[in-house]
Amino acid sequence: SATKTVSFRLKAPAASSDTWGNPIVQTIYTADPAPLVVGDTMYVYTGHDEDNSNTYVMNDWHVYSSTDMVNWTDRGSPLSVSTFAWARSDAWASQTIERNGKFYWYVTVTEAATGQRAIGVAVGDTPVGPFRDAIGKPLISRSEIDPTVFIDDDGQAYLYQGNPNLWWVKLNEDMISLGSTPEQIPLTHEGFGTKASDPTKTAYQEGPWVYKRNGMYYNVFAASCCSEYIAYSTSPTPTGPWTFRGTIMPSQGRSFTNHPGIVDFKGKSYFFYHNGALPGGSGYGRSVSIEEFTYNADGTIPTINMTTA
Ligand code: FUB
Numbered sequence: 001s002a003t004k005t006v007s008f009r010l011k012a013p014a015a016s017s018d019t020w021g022n023p024i025v026q027t028i029y030t031a032d033p034a035p036l037v038v039g040d041t042m043y044v045y046t047g048h049d050e051d052n053s054n055t056y057v058m059n060d061w062h063v064y065s066s067t068d069m070v071n072w073t074d075r076g077s078p079l080s081v082s083t084f085a086w087a088r089s090d091a092w093a094s095q096t097i098e099r100n101g102k103f104y105w106y107v108t109v110t111e112a113a114t115g116q117r118a119i120g121v122a123v124g125d126t127p128v129g130p131f132r133d134a135i136g137k138p139l140i141s142r143s144e145i146d147p148t149v150f151i152d153d154d155g156q157a158y159l160y161q162g163n164p165n166l167w168w169v170k171l172n173e174d175m176i177s178l179g180s181t182p183e184q185i186p187l188t189h190e191g192f193g194t195k196a197s198d199p200t201k202t203a204y205q206e207g208p209w210v211y212k213r214n215g216m217y218y219n220v221f222a223a224s225c226c227s228e229y230i231a232y233s234t235s236p237t238p239t240g241p242w243t244f245r246g247t248i249m250p251s252q253g254r255s256f257t258n259h260p261g262i263v264d265f266k267g268k269s270y271f272f273y274h275n276g277a278l279p280g281g282s283g284y285g286r287s288v289s290i291e292e293f294t295y296n297a298d299g300t301i302p303t304i305n306m307t308t309a
Contacts, residue, residue: 008070008290022307023277023287024072025064031286032093032207033272035263036127042066042265043127044272044288045096045105048077052285058091061107063128069265069290078129081109084120086137088112093146093207093259096127099157103127104134104175106147106159116143119161121176134176142167148208158238160219163206168239191242193231195224203231207259216299220248220260227251228258230273232301245300249273252306256283269293271304
């Protein structure tokens with residue numbers, strides 16, 4: 001299973017401080033990458049680790065863009081916890097998608113009123129904002145994290161999320177209201193593998209990334225907390241039944257979490273993830289990296305190793 005690492009740089013090559021290769025962002029710690037292709041540009045939405053020592057300090061999200069996957073432009077931080085008046089902290093994993101010329105950014109935050117995690121949604125007219133809270137309240141208030149959203153070929157949008165459970169729900173065409181009653185996806189061993197450290201549990205932990213390719217639905221996720229690897233399941237429908245397909249990226253590097261994002265761009269496939277590869281990096285000082293890969297002929301995904309240095 002061939003894998004290939006491409007070279008990235010964030011700054012112009014003339015700058016003496018340039019560093020080539022992964023991580024793509026070498027100016028701050030970034031986490032939980034969510035790629036989005038808009039026209040000829042790749043955008044990646046990230047979280048921001050502000051304290052690399054021993055806890056998550058995450059107050060805003062950042063955006064980077066590239067037209068060649070080599071040169072990356074810092075598009076700033078158009079969204080923060082303070083965008084959501086009802087939230088108090090924890091700008092955790094997120095994803096942005098486009099519909100009808102608007103950009104919907106689904107985020108994990110902690111609700112001020114309850115102290116529990118919730119899912120919010122912001123909306124903007126461009127991929128880099130400005131963004132505003134779309135509904136002024138949580139979209140989902142369930143104490144579970146990590147939203148991923150995709151729109152099926154028939155126009156139906158689905159949102160998946162959860163740790164330690166995995167939920168799905170339809171979104172209405174407005175993308176800011178629920179179109180069905182949320183349902184839990186059964187976390188069977190057949191569907192989501194087995195946790196190595198506790199075989200009574202399934203491997204699914206968090207960070208789902210759901211998409212469709214050649215008629216097959218993929219659910220790529222972080223497995224087996226807390227030395228996470230990235231694994232995936234596939235299904236003939238967006239709502240299952242899911243079949244476990246194995247590991248994509250083994251547990252490597254200095255971060256005890258990982259978080260996947262997969263997208264095709266200009267004829268190539270890219271796998272986005274995070275690790276602790278920057279100087280001072282750790283499970284709380286993470287960095288977004290990318291590997292180019294090629295699907296196997298049957299649609300399965302090859303093993304992809306991290307760039308760890
Ligand atoms: O970044 C905070 C949390 O760590 C995310 O929500 C999870 O996916 C894990 O990466």
